[in-house]
Amino acid sequence: MSDTLHPLRVSNDALDDGAELRARMADDGYVFIRRLFDPDAVLDLRREMLQVMQAGGWLAAGTDPMDGIADVSRQCTEGDPEYPQVYHEVYKLQAFHEAGHWPQILDVMGKIIDAPVLPHPxxxxxxxxxxxxxxxxPVHQDFVHFQGSFDTYTCWAPVGDCPVExxxxxxxxxxxNVGAVVDHRFSLGAGQLQADAQDVPWLTTDYEPGDALLFHSLTLHKALPNLTEDRLRVSLDNRYQAADAPIAEHMLAPHLTQDAPGAITWDDVYADWTDDRLQYYWTERGGPVVPRDTSYSDRGFADALARAKRGDADAxxxxxxxxxxxxxxxxxRQAAAALQADEAPSR
Ligand SMILES: O=C(O)CCC(=O)C(=O)O
Ligand SMILES: [Fe+2]
Incomplete structure (x- = not known):
């Protein structure tokens, strides 16, 4: 681990102690549990997810899907029109949705939230x-993306080994502990919104199957770069809140549908499921649904327009x-105008 990265505190010793888990979350803004999940269940999920990616042409020909060896010529990410063509096939897997409801995470989140828990749809x-x-x-707080209530917690979990590289x-x-949303500007990285973070220590680890990193919606976090030659990084991030707390309405929809025409519906997701236990499970809950607040995303887009006009390559x-x-x-249309403005000779 490089000298600017430090190890996460492991909280397995507090798994049976709700008060201690809540105290650690309150102090540190995160709780890290090694092998919270059964590694075999995680690896079964890995196989299913990577087989779908293989069928979609994302893996190098003739390789074992479990190795996650990418066909680098297929590189794409969230926001690219081709990304959902494979991503949404993975998204249809029943096992992928079930992982967000595994009893171990519902138990820990129940202790941290200390109330009946709603796993976000x-x-x-x-x-x-x-x-x-x-x-x-990039560095961000999850609240800008997911909103609803500050007391929402993410569980990030690697689907397979995930060493630092x-x-x-x-x-x-x-x-x-800032207790508020900090300013976010445009970034090309996933989510497109980046907070400034100078002089903060960064904690991470060489993750193994079954590990789970839980954090608060205002905790600054980021991904490390995937520096491998050819490996896909596969992970889950699921969110949990008190069942009676407000939830933003876009969190009731499948991921990567809000800006994507022709995107999938829940009925599409459920088409091949073998049972309906988790289908539309949230519809009976009583808590309020609040509109999506687009101001964060709008500010980020306005920042991208301004940067593009100044010639910023990422923007x-x-x-x-x-x-x-x-x-x-x-x-x-705004993008087209800004791209043309940059090309104008009067610049
Ligand atoms: O896995 C990533 O690259 C981003 C994950 C993230 O930001 C999250 O889990 O909230
Ligand atoms: Fe995040």
Whole structure:
């Protein structure tokens, strides 16, 4: 581990002690549990997910899906129009959704939240290509993306081994104590919003199957770059809150549908499931649903427009993507105008 990265505190000793787990989350903004999940169950899920990626052409020909060896020519990420073509096939796996409801995580989240828990319907998988470090998830607070209530907790879990060079998650301990959303600017990395973080320590580890990193919605965190030659990083990030707390309405929809025309519905996700136990499980809950607050994303996009006009290469690439994805949308039109403005001779 490099000298700017430090090890996460392991909290397995507190697993049976709700008060202690809550105290650690309150102090540090994160709780890290080794082997919370059965490693075999995680590896079974890995096989299923990577077989779908293989069928979608993302893996090097003739390789074992369990090795996760990418066909680097297929590199793409969230925001690219081709990413959901494979991602949404992975998203349909029943086992992938079930992982967000494994009893071990419901138990720990129940202790931390200290009330009946709602696992967010919107589960997320991260399928991260190697040699694509320009798109590494930047420093951010989850609240800007997921909203609802501050007391929402993420569980990030590797689906397979995730040594530091594969680009797992790092957290900055105690940073949730600001108690507020900090400024975020445009970034090309996943989520497209980046907070400034100077002089904070970063904690991470060589993750193993079954490990789980839980953190608060205001805790600063980022991914490390996937520096491997050819390995995909596969991980889950799922969210949990008190069942009666407000949830933002976009968290009731499948991931990567809000800006994507023709995106999948829950009925598409459920089409091949073998039972309906987890289908629409949240519809009976009584807590309020609040509208999505687009101000964070709007500010990030405005920042990208301004940067692109000044010739910023990352911002230009972002706008080119927005244009390719949906040329007739407001953002598509604004992107086209900003890209042209940069090319104008009067610049
Ligand atoms: O896995 C990643 O690259 C991003 C994950 C993340 O930001 C999260 O789990 O909240
Ligand atoms: Fe995040």
């Amino acid at each position: 919107q589960k997320i998988a991260r399928l991260w290509f190697p040699k694509f470090t320009r798109h590494t998830t 594969l680009g797992g998650l790092a957290v900055a301990p105690g940073t949730h 230009r690439l972002h706008l080119e993507r927005a244009l390719r994805r949906d040329p007739d949308s407001d953002r598509g």
